[in-house]
Amino acid sequence: MKGTTTSRTASFLVAAGTVGIAAALNRACPGQCASCSTCATTLVPLASAAGAVGVSFVGSAFVRSRGLPGVRPSAEEPASGLGDL
Amino acid sequence: MSRLKALKTNRLMRVGGFFVGIVLFYAPFAALIRLSAVVFPTSPAASTISDVHSACLRMPIGWLAQPWMWPTMGGNPLSYLPLIVLPLAAVAAGPMFCGWLCPAGALPEHLGRLVPDRFKFDFKSRVDIVPLRYGFFVGFLFAPFISTSICCSFCNFTHMQNFVSGTFGDASGFAVFTSLGVIAAATWIVPLGLFTKGGRGWCMFLCPAGTTMGLASKLTAKWPWAARIRADHHTCTTCGTCSDVCPMRAIDLEPVDPPAEASSELTPDPVAPVVGASALAINHHLCNECLDCVQACPSGALRFGRPQ
Numbered sequence: 001m002k003g004t005t006t007s008r009t010a011s012f013l014v015a016a017g018t019v020g021i022a023a024a025l026n027r028a029c030p031g032q033c034a035s036c037s038t039c040a041t042t043l044v045p046l047a048s049a050a051g052a053v054g055v056s057f058v059g060s061a062f063v064r065s066r067g068l069p070g071v072r073p074s075a076e077e078p079a080s081g082l083g084d085l
Numbered sequence: 086m087s088r089l090k091a092l093k094t095n096r097l098m099r100v101g102g103f104f105v106g107i108v109l110f111y112a113p114f115a116a117l118i119r120l121s122a123v124v125f126p127t128s129p130a131a132s133t134i135s136d137v138h139s140a141c142l143r144m145p146i147g148w149l150a151q152p153w154m155w156p157t158m159g160g161n162p163l164s165y166l167p168l169i170v171l172p173l174a175a176v177a178a179g180p181m182f183c184g185w186l187c188p189a190g191a192l193p194e195h196l197g198r199l200v201p202d203r204f205k206f207d208f209k210s211r212v213d214i215v216p217l218r219y220g221f222f223v224g225f226l227f228a229p230f231i232s233t234s235i236c237c238s239f240c241n242f243t244h245m246q247n248f249v250s251g252t253f254g255d256a257s258g259f260a261v262f263t264s265l266g267v268i269a270a271a272t273w274i275v276p277l278g279l280f281t282k283g284g285r286g287w288c289m290f291l292c293p294a295g296t297t298m299g300l301a302s303k304l305t306a307k308w309p310w311a312a313r314i315r316a317d318h319h320t321c322t323t324c325g326t327c328s329d330v331c332p333m334r335a336i337d338l339e340p341v342d343p344p345a346e347a348s349s350e351l352t353p354d355p356v357a358p359v360v361g362a363s364a365l366a367i368n369h370h371l372c373n374e375c376l377d378c379v380q381a382c383p384s385g386a387l388r389f390g391r392p393q
Contacts, residue, residue: 003213011213012220015290019224022239023231 091380092330096195099184099375103191110140110188110242111249118163125162137246138237142167142294143225150226167294172301178312180298183288184332184375189241190288190295192248193278194332200279207282209334214289215370222296237266241287244270283332289371303369307392314372314379314389316365321386323363327378335371336378338363 003011108114118139121128138144145164148154158164171182183190197205208214237243244266250256277286288295305311328336340363365386379387 003216008213008216012216012223015217015220016224016227019221019228020231023224023228027231 102185106188175298179374184373194284197284
């Protein structure tokens with residue numbers, strides 16, 4: 001589905017920022033496990049990635065619910081009959 | 086041949102491409118790297134045949150933003166694969182490499198068919214994939230200014246090498262898995278693979294090589310000699326089969342707007358559908374030309390070729 005310019009820009013920026021966080025954590029990780037608990041903080045980039053998707057999801061749902069112009073939700077897609085191919 | 090049989094045949098051929106990709110890129114086979122070592126005996130590839138990084142598709146893209154890495158890139162002829170060869174191939178025929186040859190993208194897609202669709206999340210229906218994809222791409226380009234590089238730990242190409250090495254008796258590759266690498270590999274296979282509709286969540290969002298090729302494909306999709314998947318809106322019944330089987334979630338059924346409001350990103354073929362109806366829109370940012378949709382289409386409305 002396609003969101004508004006605002007939601008798309010927000011998605012873009014949050015996604016880029018997520019990689020920045022991941023890069024910072026990658027720098028902190030010593031490599032071979034040194035039992036330093038750095039890995040515990042890797043939940044942060046995962047949560048951020050989920051946040052990036054969430055921003056897009058919430059933003060898109062919001063504009064759909066408001067019926068703002070320029071937002072074109074996809075048409076219903078009938079089942080193809082091909083199952084779980 | 087029925088559409089179901091044609092689709093299965095197409096997918097079987099792509100499974101064959103998956104194994105060809107393994108032989109080309111991954112040690113212990115590494116056919117491409119060995120060939121490069123023969124043709125360019127003084128290149129780094131000649132001394133690192135057991136290392137998939139000689140044919141890395143990600144690092145050279147990241148190095149574009151790092152001038153201090155350009156000499157390294159210039160010394161390895163295989164660096165030009167993701168920078169020149171594959172984007173040019175994508176200009177000519179779309180990112181077929183992704184759909185037909187890339188083992189790292191194919192593994193979760195093919196494994197994902199073992200999981201029923203009702204357990205999968207369809208990102209296309211919930212999020213706008215394209216800006217997220219380009220956001221991650223820009224982050225990838227500039228991450229080395231924060232860290233040394235996020236390549237390898239966050240690279241499914243490397244994780245795939247570890248799986249191949251382990252399968253053929255050399256488990257030492259797993260020793261390079263950092264904590265972050267383990268989490269990234271699990272993310273690649275499980276939530277973004279097995280439990281994502283199409284199985285290519287990592288390709289959709291996080292692959293810089295795929296994003297580069299997708300951008301090249303999109304920008305040149307209307308060139309007269311550019312081969313892409315095209316839809317004939319007069320033949321299409323908007324049954325949704327193509328959208329359902331697309332692993333990259335690149336096909337939408339879009340309400341048809343008057344020409345002045347037509348989307349610039351989703352580009353129906355020039356054979357215009359009736360305004361007010363639904364029409365197929367192929368998102369060339371994402372489409373990897375796997376041709377599953379062409380084979381599955383019951384009305385023959387999809388084809389792979391130049392614009393008409």
